[in-house]
Amino acid sequence: MDSAAVEPSLYTVKAVFILDNDGNRLLSKYYDPELYPSMKEQKNFETNIFNKTHKADNEISFLEGMTIVYKSSIDLFFYVVGSAQENELMLMAVLNCLFESLSQMLRKNVEKRTLLDNMDGVFLVVDEIIDGGVILESDPQQVIEKVNYRADDNPLSEQSVAQHITEKLALTSNVLQSAKEQIKWSILK
């Protein structure tokens, strides 16, 4: 690579992803279609990065020709990826904005369970911070205002309870159904 010949451009972020503490993808966006076009390559890349970074909280690394800034919180890992020539501090600004916004939205409970319970909000936050690789907003306060999302106080919301009950009901009716069948058959015999 040579240095100064970088084309000035707003396309700063190559990818951003959030992994859990087993390295599984919770959210990931790739903004450069030439970088890891297939899902398999993307997941390989993520696993590779995760293996090299999850042990030490080092904040920044350089892997597979990419500058990677990262941050962890309880059982979550946040990554922002840029090209080798990218200004590391710009990537850091994106990472901080992402983390701060989520932290505010989730009322400081930045952990996997809360994050997943508010996944819609998380998608919206990422969408407000980066658009197609361009930094759209870097101020967490602004992001939160724009997203205007209210996190659930109670993770076990009425709706998931309702869902749970419907599933149970479906199961019981199935059992009933098969019991009926069996009885029918035994009578017919």
Added chain:
Amino acid sequence: MIKKFDKKDEESGSGSNPFQHLEKSAVLQEARIFNETPINPRRCLHILTKIIYLLNQGEHFGTTEATEAFFAMTRLFQSNDQTLRRMCYLTIKEMANISEDVIIVTSSLTKDMTGKEDVYRGPAIRALCRITDTTMLQAIERYMKQAIVDKVPSVSSSALVSSLHMVKMSFDVVKRWVNEAQEAASSDNIMVQYHALGLLYHLRKNDRLAVTKMLNKFTKSGLKSPFAYCMMIRIASKLLEETEGGHDSPLFDFIESCLRNKHEMVVYEAASAIVHMPNCTARELAPAVSVLQLFCSSPKAALRYAAVRTLNKVAMKHPSAVTACNLDLENLITDSNRSIATLAITTLLKTGSESSVDRLMKQISSFVSEISDEFKVVVVQAISALCQKYPRKHSVMMNFLSNMLRDDGGFEYKRAIVDCIISIIEENPESKETGLAHLCEFIEDCEHTVLATKILHLLGKEGPRTPTPSKYIRFIFNRVVLESEAVRAAAVSALAKFGAQNDDLLPSVLVLMKRCMMDSDDEVRDRATFYMNVLQQKQKALNAAYIFNGLSVSVPGLEKSLHQYTLEPSEKPFDMKTVPLATAPITEQKTEIAPVATSKLPEKLAPCRQDIYQEQLAAIPEFQALGPLFKSSEPVQLTEAETEYVVRCIKHAFTNHMIFQFDCTNTLNDQLLQRVLVQMEPSEAYEVLNYVPAPSLPYSQPGSCYSLVRLPEDDPTAVSCTFSCTMKYLVRDCDPNTGEPDDDGYDDEYVLEDLEVTVADHIQKVLKPNFGAAWDEIGDDNEKEETFALATVRTLDEAVNNIISFLGMQPCERSDKVPENKNSHVLFLAGVFRGGHDVLVRARLALADGVTMQVTVRSTDENVVDVILASVG
């Protein structure tokens, strides 16, 4: 994996991922509730989230099912739940490529984008532009223009960024929004400024003048956004690079002033821009280096990393500029972030004194196993540079390298180490034996065929000339027994070289060869049989021609010639001399070691430059009867850099002719040139046969015209000549914006600088790995010798470089390097003269007051010897 997860779930009680076992079909089933009235926002939201989550996990959606879900989703626009609406936008963006007929949401999105709810407007614009094509874009153009200048920052930003995405697809439409973008750039909001600047630059980047104007305006008005400043610094440094502007230009002043910005991001960007500028003086670097030095002690790892990485780059070109930071770098050696520590050490290795080398090497070996392969390569490169600087330290390095070689590591890493050891061996003759021993040990257990063959080749070249060549035979023959075909073949070739050079080893080598002739692989057997027969002749000339110095033709050229020969069978045997020669590999400048990044791209096997020219020239009917291309010179500039027309010339030599290729570029955007040719007036008996003009030369698109010249036949020694050149053409004025030319034009001409043809243009470089053998092979039939005094030259180095560049021949046996503190030196040069005559030159140099030079020339052709001696005199 899943099982393990389940178990953990049970333990933690509350189950941890509600999306863990999502089934695509089940979720799509659930999506049916989108059609229910009234809409239940909460449930719909949850299902949309599931769909987006699945897409994000890489689940594949078929077109039909995606389209179905998409159409169901459009109903949700009836609900006024904010989050639900926002998730609809996201779904639209995610599905834009997999669902059909996404444009049906255009009207809903247009309504949201122009509506009263500011929360919807920005995201709606972004979603809309995602599904819009060029024709549709014109329909919403009016709204986009309004949105760009909207007073709500999020709307304006969204419109600007979306426009930027659209530039790639519909440049012409977006170009019409320049005025609006200009207005947005003076907004108070920092992100709007940044996005407007980015869009304006993308729209104007082909027009250097406009970019300069824009930059001037913004540097004066003073933007607030640090991001915008970074962007401006990049634009400014690109402009500086393109215009090759001096460092006294206002652009440079602007970049330097950014070093005092209050945002670290901007300060770092400016420092990095200055560091990356070509030809920066130490004085100009100093302020940039001192801000980087401050960053080294920052509590933020990213900032320390950025600083030390940039300092590392400075150290490659200007080690002395970084010495001031040595103390700060020392503190970083123990940084918990190993990337930072590695960069700090490698920088210190470049800037520090010889005495600190041992200590640093010890430090780095303590954690070398912890760092990633990428950084290990950086370490190896630093060591390689160090060896050139302090040749006396080679034993420390060699030990360190051999330890690294034994550790685990990927191919790139191993290759870097092997290359480094090889370069040490070449630089320091006294390290040769230890180096070869390490490499021998390495190939005993090496999984990389490429490296094994490379090392075997090196052993073949260097091994026979060591005091005890016999000890390498065992390592080589082990390869024949144990390895894959490619490695076995390479081992056989290496063995043959031992046999050819050392008479006392010959009988044993012959025995081993005989065993190789029983190999199961064709290539190995063929090689063994061939070498066996050559070796049994026991003739030095045969050995030289067929074992030491292989073919010097270009392989693609040979392939093409042979194919041609088989197409037109003739009585004549195939003549090797008609095959174009391989251009000798240009010895890479070791100082330009690539920085941290090892490029990810696979190395392409590009056809060499000359093969490309050969192809291009063969396509022109006038040049078809000339035979193979013998040599193409490096381009020669015939104009100053900043003139109306830029012309450079490449000289192509053929057996009896020369073609001059003029690459012309028209830098005037209000002119179209037609029928461009370069008229040439030779000073000697050269005859210009033919001109092939370039039909048309529009603004900034390079074109080529050619002149064909016949070399004087009666006097084979007339090799140098000067041509005065004039470019002649028809000018048609045209509109700078549209490029539409006027109907009629006028003839004009432009005087170019004179073009010189020298002896170097007639000689192709050829590397003879074993010069002595080649020298004996040609024999002294056509030998001539003369002595010259070079009065103007003061050092041996200078003399050697002058001779090499003047004759254009390849230095062999690394004789282009003059050892320090010597008063005499022998330079070996090899080449092939036009027509296929080998020519070798031995120049003995002695340094007294000036330099005295005794030149001995041998060639297969008598005339060639005369030409060389005449031109030296």
